[in-house]
Amino acid sequence: IERKLLQKMTTHKAHCLILPYPAQGHINPMLQFSKRLQSKSVKITIATTKSFLKTMQELSTLVSIEAISDGYDDGGHEQAGSFVTYITRFKEVGSDTLSHLIETLTTRGCPVNCIIYDPFLPWAVEVAKKYGLACAAFFTQSCAVDNIYYYVHKGVIKLPPTEVDEQVLVPGLLTIEKSDVPTFVSNPESAKILEMLVDQFSNLENVDWVLINSFYELEKEIIDWMSKLYPIKTIGPTIPSIYLDKRLPNDKEYGLSVFKPMTNECLNWLNHQPISSVVYVSFGSYAKLEPDQMEELAWGLRNSNKNFLWVVRSNEESKLPKNYLEELKLASENKGLVVSWCPQLQILEHKSIGCFLTHCGWNSTLEAISLGVPMVAMPQWSDQPTNAKLVEDVWEIGVRAKQDDKGIVRREVIEECIRLVMEEEKGKMIKENAKKWKELARNAVDEGGSSDRNIEEFVSKLMTIS
Numbered sequence: 009i010e011r012k013l014l015q016k017m018t019t020h021k022a023h024c025l026i027l028p029y030p031a032q033g034h035i036n037p038m039l040q041f042s043k044r045l046q047s048k049s050v051k052i053t054i055a056t057t058k059s060f061l062k063t064m065q066e067l068s069t070l071v072s073i074e075a076i077s078d079g080y081d082d083g084g085h086e087q088a089g090s091f092v093t094y095i096t097r098f099k100e101v102g103s104d105t106l107s108h109l110i111e112t113l114t115t116r117g118c119p120v121n122c123i124i125y126d127p128f129l130p131w132a133v134e135v136a137k138k139y140g141l142a143c144a145a146f147f148t149q150s151c152a153v154d155n156i157y158y159y160v161h162k163g164v165i166k167l168p169p170t171e172v173d174e175q176v177l178v179p180g181l182l183t184i185e186k187s188d189v190p191t192f193v194s195n196p197e198s199a200k201i202l203e204m205l206v207d208q209f210s211n212l213e214n215v216d217w218v219l220i221n222s223f224y225e226l227e228k229e230i231i232d233w234m235s236k237l238y239p240i241k242t243i244g245p246t247i248p249s250i251y252l253d254k255r256l257p258n259d260k261e262y263g264l265s266v267f268k269p270m271t272n273e274c275l276n277w278l279n280h281q282p283i284s285s286v287v288y289v290s291f292g293s294y295a296k297l298e299p300d301q302m303e304e305l306a307w308g309l310r311n312s313n314k315n316f317l318w319v320v321r322s323n324e325e326s327k328l329p330k331n332y333l334e335e336l337k338l339a340s341e342n343k344g345l346v347v348s349w350c351p352q353l354q355i356l357e358h359k360s361i362g363c364f365l366t367h368c369g370w371n372s373t374l375e376a377i378s379l380g381v382p383m384v385a386m387p388q389w390s391d392q393p394t395n396a397k398l399v400e401d402v403w404e405i406g407v408r409a410k411q412d413d414k415g416i417v418r419r420e421v422i423e424e425c426i427r428l429v430m431e432e433e434k435g436k437m438i439k440e441n442a443k444k445w446k447e448l449a450r451n452a453v454d455e456g457g458s459s460d461r462n463i464e465e466f467v468s469k470l471m472t473i474s
């Protein structure tokens with residue numbers, strides 16, 4: 009596959025420079041999309057920060073990566089100290105170093121035709137315009153969430169929202185309550201982050217395409233509504249082709265991970281578990297659980313009496329109850345395995361998995377949809393509450409574990425939700441729906457499907473302008 013892609017690169021007809029926001033959940037969907045473009049004779053160069061590159065444990069072997077600077081080459085975001093400081097300096101230094109990269113690539117005989125940027129970095133539009141390049145925004149979150157930030161941008165949602173009234177109904181969502189909006193909207197303390205999110209729309213009318221990592225069938229009403237405002241193209245789900253679309257059968261590379269995936273231990277363990285018996289538990293690359301929440305989750309999983317595979321990142325491990333891991337190892341039935349990271353797609357695809365207890369990060373949500381795994385949603389922050397709302401009430405492929413008035417999901421609730429999905433009558437309906445959405449996701453990226461057509465149109469337009 010690598011040789012074939014490289015051969016295609018040598019005959020490429022357009023060159024896209026990809027600018028992701030330097031975070032695992034942002035760079036990976038753009039990488040997957042890049043590989044798809046590359047398989048269609050588009051040359052790809054990914055530009056990411058020096059500091060982010062240093063944290064990489066796994067690099068893609070399939071696309072070329074160049075470093076730019078965010079002004080904090082030693083420690084990136086952590087070095088900056090505050091989010092606002094980071095984003096302000098990134099704009100300044102990033103614009104210069106991205107410009108320099110475009111000039112260098114031209115000198116090397118590889119001129120860029122189009123910048124595909126994460127709208128968390130809207131200054132990329134000005135860089136594209138300066139060089140007369142085409143420009144596409146790539147939203148890594150759901151169209152529903154983008155739509156909510158758009159409403160904030162337009163002042164339809166007032167800040168801080170004491171309550172969200174009917175006028176801010178998101179097309180295609182049922183009723184949206186305060187607990188369903190992204191936390192940056194509902195929490196006044198996140199005002200600065202929200203400013204950045206709203207800024208995504210500040211110059212969006214100047215771009216040639218708005219690409220969204222979703223698929224038409226999944227968010228029809230919202231996409232139809234947003235398409236009246238912007239040149240929207242849904243191109244997802246962007247997961248490696250081996251899991252969804254067999255046209256590139258060997259591409260299962262997830263790539264660009266800041267963690268080392270633990271392959272054999274997890275898969276060997278799963279191979280010994282009965283079909284659909286295991287609860288897979290993960291909160292993605294970033295979310296930090298309150299110690300109380302960690303404790304409740306630990307006992308909820310044990311008490312559910314189900315087998316579970318739980319990803320606890322090493323920086324979270326100290327929050328586990330005392331002796332929990334030791335007792336788990338000694339337990340005669342060997343019910344649970346705790347690992348610090350795993351190859352999530354391979355896990356979700358495994359026949360032993362019965363449900364996914366997830367924070368509902370958008371990538372995890374799309375991956376569960378694509379592989380037909382029902383969910384127990386335990387959103388933590390950012391876009392996750394809205395994704396959980398969609399999972400439970402719109403697509404009906406999971407249940408949301410409700411928090412108490414202290415903001416903690418108690419062990420009994422966790423136990424109950426797991427049972428509901430894995431054992432009860434309602435669980436059967438959820439599983440049927442999960443199968444249906446898996447099929448629709450597959451159709452979207454398959455030849456002639458909604459996302460496939462959008463990608464084809466995007467590529468052919470690129471070819472004409474290049």
Ligand code: UDX
Binds near residue numbers: 319349350352369390
């Ligand atoms: C963040 C936000 O939290 C999320 O809400 C937003 O939509 C994207 O950016 P993150 O929290 O990391 O991302 O969650 P998610 O979007 O689910 O991405 C996690 C990725 O890591 C997934 O692609 C998942 O497959 C991968 N993963 C996770 C692993 O490969 N192994 C693991 O053990 C856990």
